[in-house]
Amino acid sequence: NAGVTQTPKFQVLKTGQSMTLQCAQDMNHEYMSWYRQDPGMGLRLIHYSVGAGITDQGEVPNGYNVSRSTTEDFPLRLLSAAPSQTSVYFCASSPGQAYPGELFFGEGSRLTVL
Amino acid sequence: EDKVVQSPLSLVVHEGDTVTLNCSYEVTNFRSLLWYKQEKKAPTFLFMLTSSGIEKKSGRLSSILDKKELFSILNITATQTGDSAVYLCAVIPDFQGAQKLVFGQGTRLTINP
Numbered sequence: 001n002a003g004v005t006q007t008p009k010f011q012v013l014k015t016g017q018s019m020t021l022q023c024a025q026d027m028n029h030e031y032m033s034w035y036r037q038d039p040g041m042g043l044r045l046i047h048y049s050v051g052a053g054i055t056d057q058g059e060v061p062n063g064y065n066v067s068r069s070t071t072e073d074f075p076l077r078l079l080s081a082a083p084s085q086t087s088v089y090f091c092a093s094s095p096g097q098a099y100p101g102e103l104f105f106g107e108g109s110r111l112t113v114l
Numbered sequence: 115e116d117k118v119v120q121s122p123l124s125l126v127v128h129e130g131d132t133v134t135l136n137c138s139y140e141v142t143n144f145r146s147l148l149w150y151k152q153e154k155k156a157p158t159f160l161f162m163l164t165s166s167g168i169e170k171k172s173g174r175l176s177s178i179l180d181k182k183e184l185f186s187i188l189n190i191t192a193t194q195t196g197d198s199a200v201y202l203c204a205v206i207p208d209f210q211g212a213q214k215l216v217f218g219q220g221t222r223l224t225i226n227p
Contacts, residue, residue: 040219042218042219043157043204044217100213102162103157104159105158106156
């Protein structure tokens with residue numbers, strides 16, 4: 001079972017470059033979300049989606065865009081990378097309201113911005 | 115501002131010991147509290163607690179919630195080296211935002227043989 005798949009696993013960018021972190025899930029989950037994890041700060045919600053065509057902002061959305069054109073895919077776009085966006089990024093999915101908070105995480109994408 | 119605080123931040127014990135991890139929270143509304151285990155990469159779900167005083171158990175792990183005092187504990191008995199991980203506590207602060215988890219900093223647990 002693939003579950004939640006994130007690519008790339010590692011990426012180095014220069015300040016000002018743009019890139020997209022890909023996330024795909026094969027569990028037909030309604031909910032998908034992106035978190036970033038920084039040392040000493042736990043996981044912080046960037047953006048989330050409750051279904052295809054619906055997205056909303058989380059706690060730290062600035063500098064990131066998302067879209068949800070299909071149930072399976074939820075890409076995260078960095079518009080103009082900054083060193084403050086150096087972090088580990090996790091995509092997660094969830095079956096929906098019946099299982100609030102029971103997230104299935106991808107293995108993470110480690111991003112370094114120079 | 116919704117806030118989740120875990121303690122201790124780091125804990126080192128010997129195999130066979132029992133440990134208690136703490137999670138306190140301040141949120142405007144409360145729906146559920148969740149515990150996750152993060153080994154090398156992806157966090158994995160352990161428990162969800164919604165009601166006070168009802169213990170959730172899974173093998174050597176158990177957890178309980180106190181909604182009056184706004185905290186939860188995660189107990190691990192007869193610890194094994196495979197329990198070494200970061201344990202994350204999270205809260206869902208409202209009924210509309212089932213995806214909007216607020217996480218604590220995590221407790222890094224190390225079990226020495």
